[in-house]
Amino acid sequence: MTKLLSLAVLYVTLFSLSAISFGQAPNLGTASSFALFTANGAFSNTGASMVVGDIGTNAGAFGGFPSPGTVVGNIRLPASAEAAQAALDVVAAYNSLNTVVCNTTIIAELASQTLTPGVSCQPLTTANSLNGTLTLSGTGIYIIKLNGALTTATNSSILLTNGATADNVYFQVNGAVTLGTGSSFIGTILALDAVVLGTQASLEGRALSTAGAITLNNNRVNAATLAPDLTPTIELSQANFALAPDNERNFAVNVFELAGNPTSSGNVAMTITVPIGYTISFTNTLSTILISGGSTEPVAVDNTHWTVTNTDGRQISLIINAGQFIAAKATARLGFTMTRTTANSGSISSITVNVTNDASHSYDSNPFNNIYARIVSGL
Known part of the structure; x- marks a missing residue:
């Protein structure tokens, strides 16, 4: 011993x-x-x-x-x-x-x-x-x-x-x-x-x-x-949406910094869009979320570091809060909930996430890897 x-x-x-x-x-x-x-x-x-x-x-x-x-x-x-x-x-x-x-x-x-x-x-x-x-x-x-x-x-x-x-x-x-x-x-x-x-x-x-x-x-x-270089991905292990009450899925958006340089604080912006027939919601008080079909344990998310700047039900735009930044080679992870509303059975479409183009290169220098799409299906 x-x-x-x-x-x-x-x-x-x-x-x-x-x-x-x-x-x-x-x-x-x-x-x-x-x-x-x-x-x-x-x-x-x-x-x-x-x-x-x-x-x-x-x-x-x-x-x-x-x-x-x-x-x-x-x-x-x-x-x-x-x-x-x-x-x-x-x-x-x-x-x-x-x-x-x-x-x-x-x-x-x-x-x-x-x-x-x-x-x-x-x-x-x-x-x-x-x-x-x-x-x-x-x-x-x-x-x-x-x-x-x-x-x-x-x-x-x-x-x-x-x-x-x-x-x-x-x-x-x-x-x-x-x-x-x-x-x-x-x-x-x-x-x-x-x-x-x-x-x-x-x-x-x-x-x-x-x-x-x-x-x-x-x-x-x-x-x-x-300059920093950001690129996003979407985590949604169970991407098949049935009818209510099994019509809701949690997913995460990961934003990676690739270049080895931290972003400037308070200005990283992005937009997440879901297809017609679905809605999206974001709660800025969440610190964990259970990704649908993924890990049995909730994963940590950074929702408290972000603020919604615009939403219309199908699309949410966010900006990182003042004083917050994405560190060099680090990942910001945000949790969302997507709900199937009027999408037809058998329909196939995509969620997309888009890191907003940054003309000044203060938080992103490469616009060519700023968009990521994830296919979803209506059962």
Whole structure:
């Protein structure tokens, strides 16, 4: 018995250490749609910079876009609700990384190092540099914490190998960031101070500052690959609807995030439509539901996180509540009830769920996988 108890304690201890050693992606909230943003600082550009993603500042002068620079996204200026919320979210995301536990200690010169997923830290208060190539190897989340400013040299770069992706890389920089001329940087930068992109430097990711100017000079910044991607499915194991009283079925809609990036809070929207001859209902107080013909145990649902915006009996439109979001690689599950009313016996038709197209890419970047249909039959 003592041996079994010791093994159990050892297992729990190892599991706990694993849980705290490997970081989770920080929740960027509404800032997830931004390629470049400062919570408190000027924003300027020189030359024909090209940015894919939202840009802006919450406090400071803004210039250089839409000319001479080009932006595929929104420009958010001080006094706008979007900039104010993004400022709060950037600071919260930066602060959330302060207590993340390190599992690897790195040196101030990042070049010639190869990092694997997890939390890597340069704990000394000193300037950091990248004079060559930093290699990130393996699938998973990378959190790289630098306790001082970061400067990259001319033509320096980051190399992704063995499944590493830009959307899973996060740098917390306790200071300013300067990307050198012609350098190529990958990942989301959360900086405490100014961010300067040298001439023709490129960034595949985001640069978000809590309090510092953002300066561009003929750069390329692409955050499109970092936007969330949602796709839905429908769970309804028993899809045959008989006459009353056996004419009611519970089902669930699952909305998956595929890209590894959390949605911005409070704006995920979708519509569920049932065929003519059926009705649909949604109860926003439910926390569990029994899927018809499925598990004998109720499954957990997130109905309390959603609000109905429109309904006509056959169709329900919903939006996620303020402060709620779908986390990276996570699933939102909602429970519904569908009732056969006037559908003919032998009829075959479909329920459909449609994640609303998101022009700003703040909660969904790919409209091609937003619709899912489930066949139902009237017995």
